[in-house]
């Protein structure tokens with residue numbers, strides 16, 4: 151259903167707090183509707199390049215020039231995602247499905263058939279409709295609130311495909327090489343997590359469960375897997391942290407490295423051996439930087455700036471990233487290579503060159519993925535393509551387009567012009583590897599997957615699934631690209647420094663050009679070298695930081711002396727220190743909340759150099775701890791890890807009890823193991839009161855309005871508690887279980903949920919559109935301040951009139967609630 155060229159933008163968008171930008175491409179300055187969706191070179195390349203027949207191309211191109219539907223997916227653990235989806239379906243869809251606009255029924259949002267469980271939806275509603283029709287406006291509000299709360303993720307449909315092809319199971323160790331802004335990382339984390347919560351509940355209550363069914367849950371029901379999400383770009387790595395923080399997933403580390411030289415991660419020696427081992431991944435996603443020429447339905451740059459040199463310029467980096475990924479993969483492991491480009495130079499050419507460089511199909515094979523997302527409409531990968539180049543003539547004033555079918559034809563053309571027109575320039579990025587493989591090549595490139603816009607009204611995408619069948623030896627760069635004369639085999643490196651691949655300079659997209667490296671022949675089990683990052687901290691060189699860390703063990707009791715300083719990329723030096731398992735602060739907290747001895751005490755991370763329990767304690771998985779402790783002083787650039795579990799609480803009354811509060815992010819992980827300070831809430835009315843009122847009163851005469859929650863709170867001393875809300879079907883129940891931190895004050899309670907989350911919960915659970923939160927404490931403080939000001943003004947007037955100072959009223963003193971903050 152093409153909507154023709156040059157159609158206006160006009161799709162209703164929605165934005166959640168902190169969700170900036172899409173996957174690729176900058177935000178445009180002029181209105182999208184003013185941009186002509188035409189580019190002859192771009193169109194001709196795809197029209198004549200043998201991608202599809204002419205009729206199909208016309209259909210495809212109509213879609214290409216039309217607006218992209220908005221799409222989103224329900225996120226989180228299965229039970230929660232399904233519950234939020236049901237609220238959406240039952241509350242909003244019936245109201246919006248009959249809306250008419252300009253005499254026509256407005257199409258309501260629809261599930262995207264390619265994805266299971268109706269968790270992915272798209273909508274083509276014009277924003278005028280959203281503004282003018284109340285049911286749409288209410289629906290829009292729900293989308294925004296749930297996006298902010300992290301239950302809905304706005305993501306392009308095609309961008310959701312690669313994680314589904316990776317076949318990730320709980321317990322797997324996964325690397326996302328180019329992860330920012332993190333939408334695919336979020337999907338991968340959900341997959342690694344699996345249905346862990348249900349199993350942990352069973353483990354904690356000593357019920358039997360199968361720890362290997364559907365994944366590895368051998369850590370007392372918890373998934374043992376790990377995701378490392380990496381991006382080379384400092385700013386984008388920041389966006390990635392923002393995105394993944396919301397997942398509250400302790401099995402996740404964010405790093406900031408050039409993926410093409412991603413460092414090897416040291417692991418403890420095997421039992422009985424003294425040699426360090428190096429981490430290999432079960433699954434790797436290489437969603438590489440690309441020209442993005444499949445995103446022209448939302449990215450104006452493609453229409454304005456497309457040239458074949460974009461793809462050619464990225465091919466080398468893409469190949470190096472893929473090669474490094476294959477090196478880091480376990481034997482039998484899988485890697486998904488993906489781009490949002492349609493250009494074979496960035497796709498099949500990269501895949502074929504990597505397989506050839508690894509030694510062919512016996513080493514790395516292309517997987518047939520017709521079984522993944524079987525409802526996804528797709529086209530096979532290409533075995534033949536032409537390479538387009540534009541050469542400059544007349545001193546750059548004119549351009550001539552050349553279509554080359556082989557490396558040989560390119561070389562002979564270049565040679566021909568070298569004599570007759572020495573000024574004619576061809577792209578220096580054209581290498582042997584950008585061309586289709588040799589006729590005799592048996593690489594089944596048709597197993598790659600191409601998704602085009604007209605197939606299911608999406609953007610375009612390319613996906614290939616590679617399996618590492620055997621250990622690999624990586625050929626020297628020149629032999630892959632056709633730029634060097636003598637190919638030389640290199641053993642698969644187990645060292646910190648990856649085998650080198652061809653350097654690329656001046657990539658579009660701002661990709662960092664990696665340090666050029668010398669070829670190093672290294673045996674599989676050779677003694678490793680120290681990791682050198684491409685930009686070690688200026689302040690703390692690698693060697694120095696090793697010494698420093700052994701000299702200042704965690705919880706050494708030393709005062710913090712130095713503030714972290716910025717390194718030569720402007721990054722602050724980040725500290726990742728674990729507190730010892732016999733730390734008295736942790737013991738006190740565990741005692742206060744009655745945490746089982748089975749809950750690990752050695753996984754608490756703090757972010758100060760001395761490793762002291764000062765302000766926040768983050769909980770991480772065991773594997774994350776092993777990786778961080780063994781590699782933080784080897785030059786690895788860790789940016790984020792851990793879920794905030796305890797935060798120090800500075801109010802007087804709590805000091806006697808536990809000066810630490812539970813944090814919303816980590817409370818769910820801890821609660822199954824707690825035996826004290828658990829408050830149950832079964833009434834919708836009580837939860838509503840706790841949400842709408844910031845500090846509901848618990849007066850001495852026990853006349854409160856918190857129902858059974860209040861009754862339980864009276865039996866507890868001041869401090870933090872778990873508010874446990876169990877799922878119960880029916881109108882008076884709750885669609886899913888929740889655990890929230892609640893603080894018991896001497897005279898009031900405080901659900902430690904911030905205002906936005908309260909409002910989102912009131913909308914989700916009670917369908918309240920504009921809830922007015924009540925905050926007696928803030929109200930009283932405001933009135934006191936006002937009174938103080940009025941009194942001050944009055945007394946100033948009185949002084950002016952010669953009255954006595956003793957007439958001034960007492961200044962109001964804020965009660966304990968006034969210093970309380972919600973989390």
Ligand SMILES: C[S@@+](CC[C@H](N)C(=O)[O-])C[C@H]1O[C@@H](n2cnc3c(N)ncnc32)[C@H](O)[C@@H]1O
Nearest residue numbers: 328329330331332333334382383408409437661
């Ligand atoms: C297509 S985007 C990734 C989108 C991401 N996978 C997602 O789903 O949100 C490509 C990313 O690669 C990053 N990048 C570019 N060069 C890189 C390199 N050499 N190593 C690692 N990341 C790189 C860019 O910063 C960009 O964030």
